Amino acid sequence: MAPSRLIIFDCDGVLVDSEPLAAKAYERVYDKHGMPGVHGGIIAQCVGMKQADIIVRIKELTGHQFPASADGDIWAETKVLFTEELKPTPGIGSFLETLAGDRCVASSSSVERINHSLAVTGLARFFGDAIYSSSMVKNGKPAPDIFLFAAARMGTNPADCIVIEDSPFGIQGAVAAGMTAIGYTGGGHTYAEHAARLTAAGADFVCADWQEVSRQLAGLGVPA
Structure with missing residues (x-):
């Protein structure tokens, strides 16, 4: 057998x-924390990574260091978009x-x-x-x-x-x-x-x- x-x-x-919605969430949260320029093209280079690795990759691509104290904001924004759309x-x-x-x-x-x-x-x-x-x-x-x-x-x-x-x-x-x-x-x-x-x-x-x-x-x- x-x-x-x-x-x-x-x-x-x-x-x-989910990927287009997840990209939108990252863009919104980075904007909220005064770090513009994190758009879909940036996030596309991170598809398949876990959040911690995405944050590292975004820093490599844009220079933006996302504050560790605000990590939960990413999921909070993502959850709202997922629930709705x-x-x-x-x-x-x-x-x-x-x-x-x-x-x-x-x-x-x-x-x-x-x-x-x-x-x-x-x-x-x-x-x-x-x-x-x-x-x-x-x-x-x-x-x-x-x-x-x-x-x-x-x-x-x-x-x-x-x-x-x-x-x-x-x-x-x-x-x-x-x-x-x-x-x-x-x-x-x-x-x-x-x-x-x-x-x-x-x-x-x-x-x-x-x-x-x-x-x-x-x-x-x-x-x-």
């Missing part, structure tokens, strides 16, 4: 179409309804943000407690830590895991973990070079919608 395959989903930009990525609900086998979430976001995102979009019921955050491991993406942690918790060999990711950092982490990597470009933050960058990062396949993901999974022996 062939080993069962575990499907590991990133959250932001894969399950939920967050949507699932197109077609993900139907995809998850028919997906067979084990699945989990492995995200750079905090557990609170992941759970809120899944709750407001109606996707929480598909994952139960199988939620893993980079806050649970030492190193964020592109390190493989979160994916290896998720596989261990789910009792699956890394070689039997398939990761679905929208960011080059996430793809690099999946590859480093020894997992099959599917790049996803169906979110609202996609751009002309998105697929090429995911391929360059090591994606085995790149899919623009969930129908194509289903076809690729079928080729890997996973009914979806």
Whole structure:
């Protein structure tokens, strides 16, 4: 009997179409603290990172040092936007309804943000407690830590895991973990070079919608 395959989903930009809203939140909060110029193009270079690494990267790109005492402001603003506007990525609900086998979430976001995102979009019921955050491991993406942690918790060999990711950092982490990597470009933050960058990062396949993901999974022996 062939080993069962575990499907590991990133959250932001894969399950939920959150990246444009998250970029807006960063822009608003940095403006609020007197640090203008943190726009979507800056945040696009941080997609896939956990918040602490995003703050470091923004400083590298703009010179702005966000005050540690105000870290909570970022999630507070993001939560307001998510509650009002967050949507699932197109077609993900139907995809998850028919997906067979084990699945989990492995995200750079905090557990609170992941759970809120899944709750407001109606996707929480598909994952139960199988939620893993980079806050649970030492190193964020592109390190493989979160994916290896998720596989261990789910009792699956890394070689039997398939990761679905929208960011080059996430793809690099999946590859480093020894997992099959599917790049996803169906979110609202996609751009002309998105697929090429995911391929360059090591994606085995790149899919623009969930129908194509289903076809690729079928080729890997996973009914979806």
